[in-house]
Amino acid sequence: MTTDVAKKVAHDKFESQIKTAQATLDTLKAQAETAKANLEIKAIAELLPKGLVIQRKLLELKNSSGDAWEQAKTDLEARIADFERSVQGIASKKAKAS
Numbered sequence: 001m002t003t004d005v006a007k008k009v010a011h012d013k014f015e016s017q018i019k020t021a022q023a024t025l026d027t028l029k030a031q032a033e034t035a036k037a038n039l040e041i042k043a044i045a046e047l048l049p050k051g052l053v054i055q056r057k058l059l060e061l062k063n064s065s066g067d068a069w070e071q072a073k074t075d076l077e078a079r080i081a082d083f084e085r086s087v088q089g090i091a092s093k094k095a096k097a098s
Contacts, residue, residue: 043090047083054079 057079061072 040090040094043086047086047090050079050083050086054083 054076057072057076061069061076064072
């Protein structure tokens, strides 16, 4: 027959195990969230130079004429489309994570 003291000891042991497991889970969750944020920061950092290149290409477009203008326009349109897709990709991943 199990005594009240034995029940209390078992209860306390299980409670301690559950708290330890929950604390570990909370730590893992925080680490996963931090890792995800780090991935977003890295993705954004990789896009910053593309934005600068686009700004430079826009200036080139402004200073171009004739066939050079057409080529600069086509190049700029492609770069902007790629940039926008990349930004939207980050935004949609962030929205899914929220």
